[in-house]
Amino acid sequence: MTVSRVLRGGSGFSDDTRTRVMQVAERLGYIPNRLAAAFGAEQASSLVGMCVPRLTSGLFGHVLDGVDRALTRLGFQLMIGANNHATDEEEAWVRQLVSWRPAGVILSGRTHSPGTVDLLRKTALPVVEIWDLTTSPIDMAVGFSHHDCGAEMGLHLIRRGRRRAGFVGALARADVMGAARLDGFRAALAQAGHPLTDAEVLHDAPGFYAGYYGMETLLSRRANLDAVYFHNDEMAIGGLAFCQARGLRVPEDIGIAGWGGMEAASILPRRLTTTMVPTTAIGKAAAEALVARLTGAMVPEVTVVPTRLVPGETV
Amino acid sequence: MTVSRVLRGGSGFSDDTRTRVMQVAERLGYIPNRLAAAFGAEQASSLVGMCVPRLTSGLFGHVLDGVDRALTRLGFQLMIGANNHATDEEEAWVRQLVSWRPAGVILSGRTHSPGTVDLLRKTALPVVEIWDLTTSPIDMAVGFSHHDCGAEMGLHLIRRGRRRAGFVGALARADVMGAARLDGFRAALAQAGHPLTDAEVLHDAPGFYAGYYGMETLLSRRANLDAVYFHNDEMAIGGLAFCQARGLRVPEDIGIAGWGGMEAASILPRRLTTTMVPTTAIGKAAAEALVARLTGAMVPEVTVVPTRLVPGETV
DNA sequence: AAGAAAAAAGTTATCGATAACATAGACCGT
DNA sequence: ACGGTCTATGTTATCGATAACTTTTTTCTT
16 A cells, blocks of 8 residues: 555655655566556546547547647547447447546547447546537537538638539548538528539548549539539649649639648648638647546536638639 | 356357346446456456557558557557657657556557667567568567668669759658668668768658748759659658749659658649558558467568559659 | 654455356266 | 266456555654
C-alpha cells in the first residue's frame, strides 16, 4: 500500500519512504499494471475509445490528432476503430471497446444502430458524438450542421449568379453526412428558385479520381451546368483537373466548390471556394468535454464549432 | 467455468447448456470484462499498440488503416499514439502502453531512445518497426529503405538529363527518414558527377505551403536549378504551384519530383514524378507479422515491401 | 511525562476470468 | 452389478492495485 500511495502521488508517507520506493522501482524497472488497476477499481479507467468513419480521411486525421493531443495531455490513452460508414461495424467495435471498460467513447456522426445506443445507455458511459450535430445526442455532441454547410454554399453560388448547379458526391456506403450537405444544398437552391440541375453520386471512395470521373459523368449528361458543388475538396480538385484537361475555364465557364478546407485547396493556381472545417478544434473540444464529464463538471449537451465558407477564385 | 467455456467457444459442455448460457447472457446484456481476462491470464492480451510520427500524415493514415483492418479481422484492438518525430515522446508513450500489457507493439522508424529499446527488450514484447528498414531491428521490421528511394530518384533525374538538382524538405524536429532520402539523393548525384546544388530544409510541417515557400526560397538562392526533389508529394505540389504562379514551365524549365505516391499526384494536369509507397500493404504486413509471432509461427526478421518510382511528366 | 492527535505503515478483501484440479453423472463391456 | 472411461459441471486459487480499515510510530500539548 505504501508503494501504491507513493507511485500515485498521494499522501500518507514520509519523504524518506518516497525516495526509497522510487529508487527500488527504478532499479527493478517496475512498470505498474494498469490492467489490474482498471480492473479492480470501481472508478473509470484512463482509456478512451474513438471510432471514425475511415482512417484514411485527411480531415479525420486532424480530428484524431486533436483528440490524441488533448487526451495525452490529460493522461488518457486512445483506442481507435473505423466503421467504414456502417453502423453495424460501429456496433461491433463499440461492443469490443466496452469490454475494455473504457472511461468514455467518442463516436463520429449522429447515426448509430439501436444496439449501439442501447449498449451505451445501459453502461452509462460518457459519450461524445462529433462531426455532425444532433439535437438529441446520446450524451454530448460536438460539431456543426452539414445541412447548413450545404445550404450556405448553395446560397453562395446563387449570389455569385450561378443558376444551373450540379453536385458530385461519393457517398460510399451510407455517408449520411455528405448526404446532409447535398440536402441542404438542394434545399437552398430550390428556395432561391433555381433548383439543383443534376447530381452524380458515385459509390466509391471520395478522392481525386472520383471527383475527376464524377465531373466527367455529370458534364456528359448536362453540358450546360454553370457550377458544381463537390462532396469534398479532394473531389473538387479532381473535378478542377478534369476541367483543365477539357479546356473548360474556371470560374468563367463553370464554377467549382468543395468542402472541408484541405490545405491544398488554398494554394492551387486558383484558390478553391470551399468550407473550412475546424477539425483539430473539434477533436480537442470532444476530448475535453469527455474529460470534463468524467471529473463531474457541467458540460453542455451540444457544442457548436462553427465552419467558415471561404470564397475562393473558382466560383 | 461452464459459462466461461461456452462464451469462449471451447469444449466440455452440452448443446443444451450452451443454449441456456447464450440465452441468459443475451437477456442480461452480459459483456465480458476483457480487463479481468487480460489481467488474470499469463498469456498475451488482444491489445496492440501503434505509434506513428503524426496522425495528420496522409501516408500514415493509410498505414494505420492497413494495420487496423488486419488486426480487427484477427480479433485485436488497436491503441494509437503519436510521437511527433521525437524519441522521448515515443518513450513516454511506450511506457504508458506497456503498463496496459499489450500483446505487441508497432513502432514507426528505426530510431528509438535507449530507454524505449531497453523497455521493449526487457518485456520481451513482439515489436514491429515499420517504414524505415533497419538491419538490426529490436524484433521485426517491415518497410523499405528511404536512402534507396532518394538514390533512385537521384539517378532518375540524372538519366533525364538534369544536372543542377536541388532539394526542398521540411524536416520538422528530427524526421530522420526524410533525411535518409536526402542522403541517398545526394550520394547518387555525387556519384554521377553532378553533386547536389543546394538544399532548403524548412523547420515546418511538410505540407503544401512549405513546398511553395521552400521552392521560392531555393530559387531565390539558385535561379539556375533544373530539377528539385521534394520531401513528399504535398510539398512537390506546393512547389509546382509556385512554378505555375511564377510562369516557370515544368518540366521544360525545371523538373519537379516528389515522394510518397499521393493520389492527387497522378491526376494533376501533369502527372507528378514520384515514388509510390505501398502504405496499406506495409500496415497489413506489420499486423500480420505481429500476430504470426504471437501464434508462435516463424517470422522473418526483416520484410522488404518494395517502393516503385513512377516517372511522371514533371521531369 | 502522560495522553491526545496526527502521520506513517500495514492488513484484508475485492474486482472477473480462467487454469488447474476435483467431482458427478452417463455409458460401456463383461 | 462393477470397475473403467468419458463427458459435463463444479471448486479453488490466482493475477495486481487499491479501498477501507487497523496498527504502529511520531509529534505535539499541557
